[in-house]
Amino acid sequence: MSHLSRTEGDLPTVDAATAAVRIAADATLLTSGFGSVGYPKAVPLALADSDRDLALTVVSGGSVGEEIDVALVEADAIARRFPYQARPQVRDALNDGRIAFADRHISTLADDVGFGDLAEADVAVVEAVAVGEDWLIPSTSLGHTPAWVDHADELIVELNRSQPLDLAAFHDVYRPGLPPDRDPVPLSSPGERIGGSRIEFDPDSLTAVVETDHRDEPYEFRDPTETDRAIADNLRAFLETEVERSPIHGDSVRLQFGVGSLGNALMSAFGDADFGDRDLIYYGEVIQDGLLDLLDAGQLKCASATSLALSAEGQDRLFADADRYAEDVVLRPADVSNSPALIDRFGVIAVNSALEVDLYGHTNSTHVDGSIALNGIGGSADFTRNAALSVIALPSTAASGDVSRIVPMVPHVDHTEHDVDAVVTERGVADLRGTSPRERARLLVDECAHPDYGDRLESYLDRALTGGGHEPHDLDTAFFWDG
Amino acid sequence: MSHLSRTEGDLPTVDAATAAVRIAADATLLTSGFGSVGYPKAVPLALADSDRDLALTVVSGGSVGEEIDVALVEADAIARRFPYQARPQVRDALNDGRIAFADRHISTLADDVGFGDLAEADVAVVEAVAVGEDWLIPSTSLGHTPAWVDHADELIVELNRSQPLDLAAFHDVYRPGLPPDRDPVPLSSPGERIGGSRIEFDPDSLTAVVETDHRDEPYEFRDPTETDRAIADNLRAFLETEVERSPIHGDSVRLQFGVGSLGNALMSAFGDADFGDRDLIYYGEVIQDGLLDLLDAGQLKCASATSLALSAEGQDRLFADADRYAEDVVLRPADVSNSPALIDRFGVIAVNSALEVDLYGHTNSTHVDGSIALNGIGGSADFTRNAALSVIALPSTAASGDVSRIVPMVPHVDHTEHDVDAVVTERGVADLRGTSPRERARLLVDECAHPDYGDRLESYLDRALTGGGHEPHDLDTAFFWDG
Incomplete structure (x- = not known):
């Protein structure tokens, strides 16, 4: 150059x-x-x-x-x-x-x-x-x-x-x-x-x-927590099975991870995944440090994104050897990196985080208590809707355990039940594909929710079921169940 | 043949x-x-x-x-x-x-x-x-x-x-x-x-x-009501302006309408639309009787769908002259008729109905009171998400005026605020593009809601605003505002 x-x-x-x-x-x-x-x-x-x-x-x-x-x-x-x-x-x-x-x-x-x-x-x-x-x-x-x-x-x-x-x-x-x-x-x-x-x-x-000559202000990724690692382990085991089962991962696995420290930690963890002889490919929105680790280890065939969202250390690594990294890393316009048509054609497995998920799979990525905006959906809906398999990965609780992230009804919906295929927490995996809403509720309580909240979620479901319905809710307590 | x-x-x-x-x-x-x-x-x-x-x-x-x-x-x-x-x-x-x-x-x-x-x-x-x-x-x-x-x-x-x-x-x-x-x-x-x-x-x-030799059970479309006609008039005026303004409707206008009597009535009404010299094209999911009317009147250049969802009278018309209709009508597999990529590439204007829309644009198409399923989303989300312009068209009230279809918070979300560009009722049009949630609420109350519900919606907004937030809600009364 x-x-x-x-x-x-x-x-x-x-x-x-x-x-x-x-x-x-x-x-x-x-x-x-x-x-x-x-x-x-x-x-x-x-x-x-x-x-x-x-x-x-x-x-x-x-x-x-x-x-x-x-x-x-x-x-x-x-x-x-x-x-x-x-x-x-x-x-x-x-x-x-x-x-x-x-x-x-x-x-x-x-x-x-x-x-x-x-x-x-x-x-x-x-x-x-x-x-x-x-x-x-x-x-x-x-x-x-x-x-x-x-x-x-x-x-x-x-x-x-x-x-x-x-x-x-x-x-x-x-x-x-x-x-x-x-x-x-x-x-x-x-x-x-x-x-x-x-x-x-x-x-x-x-x-x-x-x-x-102002430098970019680099990302700061926190170190992976024990919870991050448990989520990564559950996700990896789920995807290893899925990749063997599905007809669309013959030679390669195409993955996307959401932006942020959890996404970065999940990326890093896929170096250890057993996908047989398949190439690992990243087709997402941002290149984070976790991807450089995989590239350096020879575990990633190529990465496509629209941004080099790296830490200061990651920038130094990339800039020191840009030509070599550029053999395997390509930046595209955001309407190509996030193209619904391409996400579909490439059969991407999408993994995004969220604030909370409800018993029927509706997902809130953006608004605390339905009102207070955090960042925004970004590309999460592009990937979640159009992926061959869309996973929401999140801890089962927030606020040091004081808040459940599995809730009866999310007060803001960014991704609907129609778009979320599976939910992964540090507790386990709920594979929601082919399930009715009532079956989803069962899976999410049993596999993903923190046990501290199991009884209260069960009580909500019992109240909701008395009214019946395909997606039973008790609107009086949908947001006030955790008493 | x-x-x-x-x-x-x-x-x-x-x-x-x-x-x-x-x-x-x-x-x-x-x-x-x-x-x-x-x-x-x-x-x-x-x-x-x-x-x-x-x-x-x-x-x-x-x-x-x-x-x-x-x-x-x-x-x-x-x-x-x-x-x-x-x-x-x-x-x-x-x-x-x-x-x-x-x-x-x-x-x-x-x-x-x-x-x-x-x-x-x-x-x-x-x-x-x-x-x-x-x-x-x-x-x-x-x-x-x-x-x-x-x-x-x-x-x-x-x-x-x-x-x-x-x-x-x-x-x-x-x-x-x-x-x-x-x-x-x-x-x-x-x-x-x-x-x-x-x-x-x-x-x-x-x-x-x-x-x-069992015949299909044909559709029964109800006659258009006065409300249907008022919605059609508002929609037509809005789209006439839009088609002049937008850079993507140079030679043609590509429309999709949802399935059902309202959709059918809206289709028929587009024979009178003034789109200049532009060809009118239908790219949707079903061919309903309204489209045959447009074809017979020479007002529609062609129609693409996956089903001939006609009344008995419509079937008779089509079957009597199938070769002629087939020059302008094509049936495609549903993953082509509803392809996100094609809806995007063709720049379709999508018009779908719904049960209710909330003050921020989130739309419920399927679940009464959040629990009781009606039919299903069908292709509404394929079109609403991927259209160049997505419109939700619905009456401002249901149950002979006893229920507002503009509500503070929908208890089930099929289409999020990110996917709904405009809402049309018999009262008027709320063009939500480029607006913040608070601006959307203002537009929906002023332009689309029935005046009988205006004060109660305003009161809700006032309560919600005391708590602040990008998308202000008062969760205590979000579903109990209409007292």
């Missing part, structure tokens, strides 16, 4: 403050960034530092750093925010009603903007490792950057010299066409490459290039 | 009782049938009439007739039933817990069986208009018949001479491959044909051919 240069041609290079001041006070910013990496840093900070009265709409690919979701929030500069966030400051603001937020599927976000359904596409602000007059190469995430660059009236590129040029080796840029003549994504296997590293754009749209 | 003959070759023709007695008492029957047409009739009745102690699993494509969901239920012969039903007798049985039922997405049902996730694939029992030693031509619906014939260990064909041979002209059979090498469905437009009318099978699997 040493032949690449950071810049090419005659570029409108300005400082961040100059770029920021040109942005209308009520503009929509479409930002790069996914998995808290590859987001623009200098222009958001310049906007936050200005004394203008801003009411921006900020649309990111996925989660971004504190330059956006802390600094701009604290400057009271964001009026509307889509589709995902993961910082306390923005979370408080949307729970207080200070920011209008909507949680959207990752797979459809580019269309939400492209079809004009979500917001105007005023200004794309994207981080790059290299830029020319009509092209750029993204940094640590691809996310929805190709779509933003395509849709936005104006383009501001942050050229980040702290991000290695070698990142070019990971990107595989592809843009789907518009319906009704949209072609299928021409990808025949998870590791195939169908594009290049450059995102091309109309040179007239490029209004500013801003040079920066 | 006159060159077709009903039978070809040496067939194992037997009477229904003989075929039935060979079926194991605990077998899984994979039956043809979708939209209450094209289902097997003689063998189910023979099973119901036997005095055997049966505990069958019955997996249909979609809804079937009373020979299955009444006669077999009254004979206490069904232990398990998937994925959809629409008759009081089976509904009572599953709400009482006498039949273990699970409601599944239509699009994924063939995989549910093919991957071995739902039930064994013992015996396919399918209706045909013609049959040979290694092929059959389905009757009034295609549904999941190609998959059932493929997967089942044994095949019983009901050759129904009351169904016209001309039905062959409608079918376009295609079978997707297995993941991970599943190709995209090679369909580039909604009306294109990519297969033929024959379903081929391994001749060794054909164990019986049973001749019948």
Whole structure:
């Protein structure tokens, strides 16, 4: 990659403050960034530092750093925010009603903007490792950057010299066409490459290039707990049996894991899985440290995602040997990494975490007590709905055991009973496929719930059954059963 | 079509009782049938009439007739039933817990069986208009018949001479491959044909051919009510504006409407829509009488579905002129008609009804009071999730105005806030795209709810807002607000 240069041609290079001041006070910013990496840093900070009265709409690919979701929030500069966030400051603001937020599927976000359904596409602000007059190469995430660059009236590129040029080796840029003549994504296997590293754009749209050297704020994964390890053991045993049984895992097993410390711990644990001679392949949303472990151990054939969501140590490992990792790791646009059609075609096994699951399999990933938003669904519904096998993996309790995560009725549904195939806790596995709701309740109480809550869940079921029904509930106590 | 003959070759023709007695008492029957047409009739009745102690699993494509969901239920012969039903007798049985039922997405049902996730694939029992030693031509619906014939260990064909041979002209059979090498469905437009009318099978699997002449039990559509017409007017005005605005409706508008009398009435109403010079195309699940009206009036370019779910009068019209209708009407396997990938690629506008919608857009299509199942989700979630624009159309009230269909929190969620773009009632339209939950609540109360319930919904919101949150709820009164 040493032949690449950071810049090419005659570029409108300005400082961040100059770029920021040109942005209308009520503009929509479409930002790069996914998995808290590859987001623009200098222009958001310049906007936050200005004394203008801003009411921006900020649309990111996925989660971004504190330059956006802390600094701009604290400057009271964001009026509307889509589709995902993961910082306390923005979370408080949307729970207080200070920011209008909507949680959207990752797979459809580019269309939400492209079809004009979500917001105007005023200004794309994207981080790059290299830029020319009509092209750029993204940094640590691809996310929805190709779509933003395509849709936005104006383009501001942050050229980040702290991000290695070698990142070019990971990107595989592809843009789907518009319906009704949209072609299928021409990808025949998870590791195939169908594009290049450059995102091309109309040179007239490029209004500013801003040079920066701010590093991404890396992930911090907590060490796996005993519970994490027990969940991983149960999941691994379940999948080993499943892979032998199913007709679709002849030569390989395609896995996705959700973002976060539990997902990271589960990934690492699959190095020990006994899948016979089958290749292990990752087709998901983010590359986390656990995947690097598997790659280093020769246990993973390839990994496809949209973001390198690594710890500082993981970044160092990857950056030190980028060309080698890029042989087996490909970053795709988020509407390809999360494509319902591809998840189906590749027969992915999806493993995502959640806040709580109810007795019939409905799953709450996002809202405490039905009201208080945490992060967002991200791509969990893309994978959970379209996977060949979708697993919700979570501890049986929260709050040091004071709260059961298996509940009679979740007060917010992100994934319905129709999409959840199995639930795994540190207690065991409930395989819900082919079961009626009443059978599911039995399995979840017996196999997944913590025994401390078994009697109370049974009592709820008894009360609910007196009223009958296919999915028996007692609405008086559905949320007040744990007394 | 006159060159077709009903039978070809040496067939194992037997009477229904003989075929039935060979079926194991605990077998899984994979039956043809979708939209209450094209289902097997003689063998189910023979099973119901036997005095055997049966505990069958019955997996249909979609809804079937009373020979299955009444006669077999009254004979206490069904232990398990998937994925959809629409008759009081089976509904009572599953709400009482006498039949273990699970409601599944239509699009994924063939995989549910093919991957071995739902039930064994013992015996396919399918209706045909013609049959040979290694092929059959389905009757009034295609549904999941190609998959059932493929997967089942044994095949019983009901050759129904009351169904016209001309039905062959409608079918376009295609079978997707297995993941991970599943190709995209090679369909580039909604009306294109990519297969033929024959379903081929391994001749060794054909164990019986049973001749019948039972007609399908036709649909009965009620006449449109004043409310239906007001909903249609609001929907039409909304879509006329939308089609002008959106970049994806340049030459055509692709519509889907849910099954039932409201859907049928809405379809009919689109003959009057002003979509400029654009072609109107139907890409949905069933052909109902309303679509024949549009075809007869030259207002519909083509229609793609998996079933001819017509009234008796509609059947007579279609059968009298089948070759002409078949120029513009194509029946596809249900995993093609409902394919998430195709719904996305064609940019379909999906219009489905529901029982109730809550203030944040979560939608209940299936369970009264959260417990009592009605029919099932059918394909509503396939379309609602994957459409370019998904609309829930429903009256603002039920029970002659005694119940609001706009509620604070639905007690069962089939479609989440992430999937519902707009809600239309006879009162108006709430366009929920790009809105926060609190904004959605405002729109739904102001535009869609019946004014009789406005104050009570407002009071609920006030209570909920005191607790704060992104999606404010008051769990104490979420189901008890209408006092």
